Amino acid sequence: MPILLGSIADDYTGASDLANTLTKNGLATVQTIGIPDPSLALPDVDAVVVSLKIRSVAADEAVDAATKAEEWLRGRGAGHVLYKICSTFDCTDQGNIGPVTEALCQAAGGATVLVTPAFPETGRTVYLGHLFVAGQPLNESPLKDHPLNPMHDANLVRVMARQSRGAVGLIDLATVTAGPSAVKARLDALRAAGVSAAIADAIFERDLETLGEVALQTPVSTGASGLGLGLARALARSGRASSAGAGTTDAMRPVGGLAAIVAGSCSAATLRQLDIAEQSMPVLRLDPEKLLAGSDEIAAAISWAGERISTGPVVVAASASPEVVSRLQARHGREASGHAIESATATIASELVARGVRRLVVAGGETSGAAVDRLAIPAFLIGPEIAPGVPVLRTIGNPQGDMLLALKSGNFGGDDFFTAALAMMR
Numbered sequence: 001m002p003i004l005l006g007s008i009a010d011d012y013t014g015a016s017d018l019a020n021t022l023t024k025n026g027l028a029t030v031q032t033i034g035i036p037d038p039s040l041a042l043p044d045v046d047a048v049v050v051s052l053k054i055r056s057v058a059a060d061e062a063v064d065a066a067t068k069a070e071e072w073l074r075g076r077g078a079g080h081v082l083y084k085i086c087s088t089f090d091c092t093d094q095g096n097i098g099p100v101t102e103a104l105c106q107a108a109g110g111a112t113v114l115v116t117p118a119f120p121e122t123g124r125t126v127y128l129g130h131l132f133v134a135g136q137p138l139n140e141s142p143l144k145d146h147p148l149n150p151m152h153d154a155n156l157v158r159v160m161a162r163q164s165r166g167a168v169g170l171i172d173l174a175t176v177t178a179g180p181s182a183v184k185a186r187l188d189a190l191r192a193a194g195v196s197a198a199i200a201d202a203i204f205e206r207d208l209e210t211l212g213e214v215a216l217q218t219p220v221s222t223g224a225s226g227l228g229l230g231l232a233r234a235l236a237r238s239g240r241a242s243s244a245g246a247g248t249t250d251a252m253r254p255v256g257g258l259a260a261i262v263a264g265s266c267s268a269a270t271l272r273q274l275d276i277a278e279q280s281m282p283v284l285r286l287d288p289e290k291l292l293a294g295s296d297e298i299a300a301a302i303s304w305a306g307e308r309i310s311t312g313p314v315v316v317a318a319s320a321s322p323e324v325v326s327r328l329q330a331r332h333g334r335e336a337s338g339h340a341i342e343s344a345t346a347t348i349a350s351e352l353v354a355r356g357v358r359r360l361v362v363a364g365g366e367t368s369g370a371a372v373d374r375l376a377i378p379a380f381l382i383g384p385e386i387a388p389g390v391p392v393l394r395t396i397g398n399p400q401g402d403m404l405l406a407l408k409s410g411n412f413g414g415d416d417f418f419t420a421a422l423a424m425m426r
Contacts, residue, residue, distance in 0.1 A: 013365040017409060117223060257403075
């Protein structure tokens with residue numbers, strides 16, 4: 001059957017976060033890894049989230065990948081396409097949020113695109129165009145020091161304008177609070193004025209519901225999973241969505257095999273989670289300098305895990321403190337350092353699966369993307385939520401057979417996330 005909602009996610013953990021939100025709010029959802037091969041049989045669902053790795057690539061590469069995904073989604077019946085971005089608006093002044101949004105806008109006929117990264121459930125709110133993280137302006141929060149895309153400006157109108165050719169406007173909180181008709185009128189006025197994108201304020205979930213109702217009347221929107229919540233609830237209210245319950249039940253059918261955790265995120269949340277995990281399972285902390293020096297550290301990690309994994313879950317972590325990451329980047333460059341760690345963790349994840357791991361937790365957006373690409377998993381059915389933004393994922397069409405995974409953005413989950421995730425996958 002035709003899908004109701006399509007989405008293009010700029011990384012894999014963000015895609016899982018969105019797919020989880022859509023499922024919780026009434027849409028049966030599948031997450032694909034890239035544009036699926038025509039031979040892959042997908043179940044009938046309300047929404048498809050196409051996962052891409054375009055957050056930190058060159059802008060022209062991101063635009064090319066996103067427009068191809070948009071064309072594929074339209075071909076499956078999607079009347080609305082959401083470009084899913086990070087709730088901290090991770091990007092540089094060269095993109096990729098602005099260029100991709102403009103490209104999707106043009107492909108859809110030039111309608112002004114509603115844009116918001118707000119997601120109050122995770123502490124992300126937008127007021128007068130400024131992004132706040134747990135009440136702190138983005139540029140004053142711990143997330144300002146992201147290792148790949150540090151964010152030093154909370155004014156999203158200004159941030160997006162620097163990476164866009166067209167003008168960027170604002171839909172302020174007073175307009176949002178006035179309801180869908182007021183937001184629609186403001187969006188129409190901005191389009192008449194030649195504005196290509198509009199940052200929308202949102203403080204509460206009811207604001208997201210208002211924005212979702214309006215966005216659904218347009219062909220394209222850009223936002224975090226909070227906007228997905230608004231879109232899903234608008235579709236559920238319309239009576240067009242099927243029940244998501246059967247899909248989540250099917251996703252949790254048991255799988256055999258071993259369990260492991262691979263972490264590459266250097267966020268404070270992941271570092272705390274590793275400390276807690278160490279109290280109940282073996283944890284190997286890799287030396288990032290040795291990872292960049294050659295393959296010996298990878299081989300040693302695989303050997304270490306192989307000796308222990310038959311007796312219970314193991315954790316292999318390339319995570320490091322911000323100070324260590326800064327020194328590494330100063331010596332080897334940001335791109336080279338990131339690529340080396342992604343490649344190493346992907347190799348380790350692949351080798352663990354080859355040794356019988358069928359329940360796998362991966363921490364870190366780039367780490368998750370590299371691991372899933374190495375494993376060549378084409379798609380996931382969305383299961384129940386482990387923690388806000390992180391569902392259990394069941395593989396579809398996986399060459400290694402049925403697996404359960406959790407792909408966790410670095411900052412997501414409570415301190416006991418790793419043990420909680422493995423407990424749900426039993």
